[in-house]
Amino acid sequence: MKGREFKDAMYDGLAKLMKALANPARLEIIEMLSQGEKSVEGVVEATNLTVANASQHLQVLKNNNIVNSRREGHYVYYSLVNDDFLALYQHITKFAVSEIAVLEKTMNRQREDNHATNAVNLEELESMINDKNVLLMDVRPPSEYELGHISGAVSVPMNELLCCLKDFSKDQEIIAYCRGPFCVLADEAVKVLSENGFKVRRLDEGYPEWKMRQLKSN
Amino acid sequence: MKGREFKDAMYDGLAKLMKALANPARLEIIEMLSQGEKSVEGVVEATNLTVANASQHLQVLKNNNIVNSRREGHYVYYSLVNDDFLALYQHITKFAVSEIAVLEKTMNRQREDNHATNAVNLEELESMINDKNVLLMDVRPPSEYELGHISGAVSVPMNELLCCLKDFSKDQEIIAYCRGPFCVLADEAVKVLSENGFKVRRLDEGYPEWKMRQLKSN
DNA sequence: CAATTATTCAATATACTTATTGAATATATT
DNA sequence: AATATATTCAATAAGTATATTGAATAATTG
Numbered sequence: 142m143k144g145r146e147f148k149d150a151m152y153d154g155l156a157k158l159m160k161a162l163a164n165p166a167r168l169e170i171i172e173m174l175s176q177g178e179k180s181v182e183g184v185v186e187a188t189n190l191t192v193a194n195a196s197q198h199l200q201v202l203k204n205n206n207i208v209n210s211r212r213e214g215h216y217v218y219y220s221l222v223n224d225d226f227l228a229l230y231q232h233i234t235k236f237a238v239s240e241i242a243v244l245e246k247t248m249n250r251q252r253e254d255n256h257a258t259n260a261v262n263l264e265e266l267e268s269m270i271n272d273k274n275v276l277l278m279d280v281r282p283p284s285e286y287e288l289g290h291i292s293g294a295v296s297v298p299m300n301e302l303l304c305c306l307k308d309f310s311k312d313q314e315i316i317a318y319c320r321g322p323f324c325v326l327a328d329e330a331v332k333v334l335s336e337n338g339f340k341v342r343r344l345d346e347g348y349p350e351w352k353m354r355q356l357k358s359n
Numbered sequence: 360m361k362g363r364e365f366k367d368a369m370y371d372g373l374a375k376l377m378k379a380l381a382n383p384a385r386l387e388i389i390e391m392l393s394q395g396e397k398s399v400e401g402v403v404e405a406t407n408l409t410v411a412n413a414s415q416h417l418q419v420l421k422n423n424n425i426v427n428s429r430r431e432g433h434y435v436y437y438s439l440v441n442d443d444f445l446a447l448y449q450h451i452t453k454f455a456v457s458e459i460a461v462l463e464k465t466m467n468r469q470r471e472d473n474h475a476t477n478a479v480n481l482e483e484l485e486s487m488i489n490d491k492n493v494l495l496m497d498v499r500p501p502s503e504y505e506l507g508h509i510s511g512a513v514s515v516p517m518n519e520l521l522c523c524l525k526d527f528s529k530d531q532e533i534i535a536y537c538r539g540p541f542c543v544l545a546d547e548a549v550k551v552l553s554e555n556g557f558k559v560r561r562l563d564e565g566y567p568e569w570k571m572r573q574l575k576s577n
Numbered sequence: 578c579a580a581t582t583a584t585t586c587a588a589t590a591t592a593c594t595t596a597t598t599g600a601a602t603a604t605a606t607t
Numbered sequence: 608a609a610t611a612t613a614t615t616c617a618a619t620a621a622g623t624a625t626a627t628t629g630a631a632t633a634a635t636t637g
Contacts, residue, residue, distance in 0.1 A: 144543035145407065147469045151541045152383035154462045155455050159386075163377035164595085165370035181614060189363065194596060196615060206459055215604060215613050222458075229454045236447045237373050240440075241424055244372045251365045323369045325362035382625085399584060412626060414585055433583050433634060 161205035162233070166190055167198050174208060175227055175349040176281065176320055177288030178220035187282075228353060238322060248322070255328035256335050260345040261316055263354050266291075269316070276309065278317045280330045281348070291318065291351045299326045306337055314340045321347030379423035380451070384408055385416045392426060393445055393567040394499065394538055395506030396438035405500075446571060456540060466540070473546035474553050478563040479534055481572050484509075487534070494527065496535045498548045499566070509536065509569050517544045524555055532558045539565030 162168065166188070173179060173187045184195045199219050202208040207226060208219045221227055237244050252258045261269070269275045270293055279286050279294040286296040297305065299319075309315065315334060319326035327343040334341040380386065384406070391397060391405045402413045417437050420426040425444060426437045439445055455462050470476045479487070487493045488511060497504050497512040504514040515523065517537075527533065533552060537544035545561040552559040 144547065147465065147543060148387065148541060149383065150465045151462060152386045154459060154465070155386050155452065156381050156383040158455055158459065159377055159381035159451075160594090163374050163381040165367065165374040166595090168370045168373050168377075169366065191597075192614075193598080193616090196613095197595085200615080212604085212614095215611095217614060225454060225458055229450060232447060232450045233377075234373065236443060237376055240443055241372060241376065244369060247365065247368045247372070323366055325365060329362065378624090384625090409627075410584075411586090411628080414583095415625085418585080430584095430634085433581095435584060 158205055161201055161207055164198070164201075166194070167202060170195070170198055170202065171207070171221065171230055172321060172323060174219060174221050175230065176285040178218045180216040180218050182216070183284070184219070224353065224356060227349060231350060231353060234322065251325070251328065255325075255332045257328050257331040257343045260343050262345045263351055266316065266344060266351075274313055276313045276315045278315055278330065279319075279348070280317050280326045281319050281324075285320070285348070289352065290348060294318070297330075299329055302330055302333055306334075306339075309339065311339055314342070316342055316344055318344035318351075319347050321349055376423055379419055379425055382416070382419075384412070385420060388413070388416055388420065389425070389439070389448055390538060390541060392437060392439050393448065394503040396436045398434040398436050400434070401502070402437070442571065442574060445567060449568060449571060452540065469543070469546065473543075473550045475546050475549040475561045478561050480563045481569055484534065484562060484569075492531050494531045494533045496533055496548065497537075497566070498535050498544045499537050499542075503538070503566070507570065508566060512536070515548075517547055520548055520551055524552075524557075527557065529557055532560070534560055534562055536562035536569075537565050539567055 162171075169188050170184055170190075173184055179187070181192060181196050181199065184190070184199070185192055188195065190198070199208065199210070203210060203219075206222055209222055210217050210219050212218075238248055239245065249258075252260065266277075270277070277291060277294040279290050279296050280299045280302065281296075282298055283296055286294075286298075290296070317327040317330040317334070319330075322345060324347055327347075331341050331343045380389075387406050388402055388408075391402055397405070399410060399414050399417065402408070402417070403410055406413065408416070417426065417428070421428060421437075424440055427440055428435050428437050430436075456466055457463065467476075470478065484495075488495070495509060495512040497508050497514050498517045498520065501514055501516055504512075504516075508514070535545040535548040535552070537548075540563060542565055545565075549559050549561045
């Protein structure tokens with residue numbers, strides 16, 4: 142192989158990987174799968190996609206070694222290929238949010254609109270984890286909580302939150318978290334809880350970021 | 360802003376960044392600019408692109424906050440926007456080379472074809488740096504060497520190597536390095552030198568990877 | 578200020594990507 | 608075996624990306 146051919150092969154391959162990531166629907170699917178495996182139907186429920194379209198995007202991700210699939214009965218379950226990919230995805234989102242002005246601004250505005258500007262980060266959370274006056278609340282759907290959650294967290298799915306407000310004390314500080322920085326469930330939870338007189342903040346990151354942080358420290 | 364609008368804005372922005380990276384020509388330009396700033400002409404010399412095409416790709420990179428430009432006389436010089444981006448780029452290439460089978464295979468074959476399978480990595484290099492019996496050879500064009508090089512390296516541009524073989528001792532071990540893992544200059548140098556009876560290996564990475572490693576350790 | 582050099586712009590033709598539709602397949606249930 | 612359910616496939620039309628060409632612009636030199 143000539144030098145130019147080698148370079149072309151490498152850059153073409155690299156570009157192919159980037160192309161697989163260069164679509165908003167696929168990025169959202171990746172974020173959903175970073176909570177744990179999901180069937181096509183599960184992906185559809187968590188996004189705005191049609192079944193055929195979600196399946197098509199999942200094929201693209203599969204052909205680029207970003208996701209794996211396994212069949213179980215009627216369902217085909219998809220999952221991220223490994224934690225190295227999850228680390229890469231988080232590196233990309235972190236860069237985008239901190240270095241691309243438009244995204245930083247959109248993010249800040251979203252937090253402001255939901256009284257969630259005083260977000261807690263993972264480092265701060267660590268120092269609060271043994272505090273009996275702090276309640277860590279996972280507001281994702283129960284299926285995602287079951288596939289993995291921050292240790293010590295209580296599952297309070299967002300769509301059940303309003304019904305069980307009376308179960309929580311207004312003396313405790315509540316930290317709500319969800320899928321990650323782009324997920325709005327924790328923002329919605331903060332809004333509802335603060336409007337009802339609770340002390341509440343959201344976690345800046347989500348479960349997948351906590352998981353990767355745990356992995357690194359071991 | 361509704362939750363769905365926020366998500367769309369974030370994923371669209373993220374996808375836009377990925378799209379800017381989803382082209383082999385632009386990835387090669389990024390690799391060239393990671394050696395230091397270059398004019399459009401400089402980029403053209405280092406790649407296979409026409410002037411108009413290179414300029415067009417540079418505009419795309421500029422519109423996505425990946426490169427900056429400054430004018431000096433006739434020339435417009437482009438450079439990577441910051442080291443955070445360089446870190447991201449290196450994270451991407453590292454993932455691709457170690458996790459995408461086709462790329463790993465292509466890479467290994469290239470190394471084999473050039474008797475360069477016994478590459479040295481940056482960690483190993485560190486322990487050799489004070490060894491008087493090791494000659495560290497920068498085979499990139501002199502302009503790139505001048506913009507920054509591994510400390511202790513001697514500049515021996517690839518196209519001048521054949522003329523000055525007599526200047527080097529066959530007792531010293533030579534470590535050749537260039538722009539990075541996708542650059543073929545060091546492979547060519549290893550081929551020429553080993554065919555002429557020198558003890559030679561290539562550095563697995565290149566100058567930009569060394570630079571980022573230095574940054575991290577400080 | 579005319580000529581030169583480096584870069585950018587604009588237009589175009591080709592190729593790729595995507596969402597949508599409806600049909601096909603594969604597994605499980607009755 | 609027939610039916611139901613979940614997923615994939617195939618075809619299409621609309622939108623997007625790219626390399627190429629030649630003209631336009633911007634700064635320098637003679």
